Amino acid sequence: MSDPTRPHQPAFTVHLNGSGGTLKGWVVVDSLVDGLAMGGTRMTGAVSEEEVAGLARDMTEKFTLAGLRIGGAKAGIVATDADRDPHTREQTFRTFGRTVKPLLHGGIHLGIDMGVTPADRAVFFDEARYDPRYRLGAPDMPIDWRTYYEPLIDCTGHGVGVAALTALEAAGRTESARVVIQGFGAVGRAVARFLQDRGHTIVAVADVQGTISAPSLPVADLAAITDDFGRIDHTRLPQHVTVTTTPDAWLDVDADLLVLAAQKHALNDDNAHRLRAPLVVEGANIASSAQAREKIAAGGATLVPGVIANIGGAGSAALAVTRKVPFDLPADARKQWVFDWVADRVRVNTRDLLTIAAARAGDPLPELLATRRQELFR
Numbered sequence: 300m301s302d303p304t305r306p307h308q309p310a311f312t313v314h315l316n317g318s319g320g321t322l323k324g325w326v327v328v329d330s331l332v333d334g335l336a337m338g339g340t341r342m343t344g345a346v347s348e349e350e351v352a353g354l355a356r357d358m359t360e361k362f363t364l365a366g367l368r369i370g371g372a373k374a375g376i377v378a379t380d381a382d383r384d385p386h387t388r389e390q391t392f393r394t395f396g397r398t399v400k401p402l403l404h405g406g407i408h409l410g411i412d413m414g415v416t417p418a419d420r421a422v423f424f425d426e427a428r429y430d431p432r433y434r435l436g437a438p439d440m441p442i443d444w445r446t447y448y449e450p451l452i453d454c455t456g457h458g459v460g461v462a463a464l465t466a467l468e469a470a471g472r473t474e475s476a477r478v479v480i481q482g483f484g485a486v487g488r489a490v491a492r493f494l495q496d497r498g499h500t501i502v503a504v505a506d507v508q509g510t511i512s513a514p515s516l517p518v519a520d521l522a523a524i525t526d527d528f529g530r531i532d533h534t535r536l537p538q539h540v541t542v543t544t545t546p547d548a549w550l551d552v553d554a555d556l557l558v559l560a561a562q563k564h565a566l567n568d569d570n571a572h573r574l575r576a577p578l579v580v581e582g583a584n585i586a587s588s589a590q591a592r593e594k595i596a597a598g599g600a601t602l603v604p605g606v607i608a609n610i611g612g613a614g615s616a617a618l619a620v621t622r623k624v625p626f627d628l629p630a631d632a633r634k635q636w637v638f639d640w641v642a643d644r645v646r647v648n649t650r651d652l653l654t655i656a657a658a659r660a661g662d663p664l665p666e667l668l669a670t671r672r673q674e675l676f677r
């Protein structure tokens with residue numbers, strides 16, 4: 300049991316210098332459970348050890364809240380200009396694979412995060428001769444990783460949608476809610492579809508270029524003109540929509556619900572005072588800064604944090620690594636099983652968080668985490 304009076308320390312941090320090549324990066328294993336930990340690999344120019352440690356901590360919290368017996372980890376690689384060249388990029392991921400090989404084979408599963416593609420993952424898995432289907436002491440997975448994982452692309456958005464519905468219901472809101480979605484990538488698009496399918500109205504979506512709004516946006520039409528990076532083609536927008544390029548204009552749209560599905564600290568000390576929606580659900584990781592959270596709470600709005608809402612991607616990977624998935628089910632039924640599992644965990648955690656929040660002042664997350672930690676390790 301950790302001592303709450305001491306600052307949190309990760310289980311261990313590995314500084315990466317490269318083996319048979321150079322790179323700069325870190326693997327932070329925040330916690331181990333039954334000798335296992337997992338998390339994604341991030342590659343950006345600005346990634347730091349501190350950022351990787353914060354993200355690894357988030358993974359521990361996600362798995363604890365979801366009741367999954369696996370620790371949290373994260374890898375970060377500092378991208379260089381040379382990595383824009385496909386050959387150099389491949390060499391970087393080969394170097395990464397050689398360097399983290401003992402970790403991968405030792406129970407530290409590293410997947411994909413910002414700046415790393417499925418093709419990059421295939422390279423570092425190949426170089427490390429790592430196949431997550433096989434691990435000493437665990438039953439083999441009868442299907443390969445991509446066959447399992449790729450159909451689950453919308454799982455994160457599904458869970459974020461469930462968190463939003465649960466919080467709207469808890470607030471007694473049964474009629475159609477006006478929804479703003481910041482970020483129109485894999486997560487934002489899936490949430491938009493999920494909520495529209497359940498009778499809610501998407502009044503604005505934002506991508507990195509600006510905010511598009513209308514009394515009711517045609518989500519499918521917008522998705523059809525959006526590329527793989529979540530960039531909406533502004534030359535092909537439907538008629539009767541308004542485009543605003545004022546920074547963070549998604550905050551200025553009247554709404555009942557704001558879903559954050561873009562970058563870290565999208566809501567921050569500088570812009571939180573502009574928030575109009577009474578409910579914020581985080582689809583992205585660490586989507587609001589600590590100061591923003593304080594301002595949101597002080598203003599009377601409710602926030603469902605990413606560690607509760609956006610567990611779909613990490614949770615479905617962890618379900619496979621810990622072999623909880625009924626792999627003998629046919630593909631469609633297996634996918635449904637994972638979606639339902641994630642939805643159940645998100646619903647229970649959202650409800651319990653809001654119950655704690657209603658009972659007393661302050662951030663309700665530490666109390667919920669303590670309860671889940673006790674349930675997991677009793």
Ligand SMILES: NC(=O)c1ccc[n+]([C@@H]2O[C@H](COP(=O)([O-])OP(=O)(O)OC[C@H]3O[C@@H](n4cnc5c(N)ncnc54)[C@H](O)[C@@H]3O)[C@@H](O)[C@H]2O)c1
Binds near residue numbers: 455485561563582
């Ligand atoms: N995909 C997952 O399963 C998953 C799981 C957990 C967390 N996340 C996190 O959620 C976030 C979204 O993930 P994704 O897979 O949809 O990413 P993505 O790259 O597919 O899409 C990101 C979207 O955010 C937009 N965006 C970026 N900066 C913006 C800004 N300053 N203002 C407005 N929009 C901006 C982009 O234009 C794009 O539409 C990321 O932070 C990711 O790390 C993703």
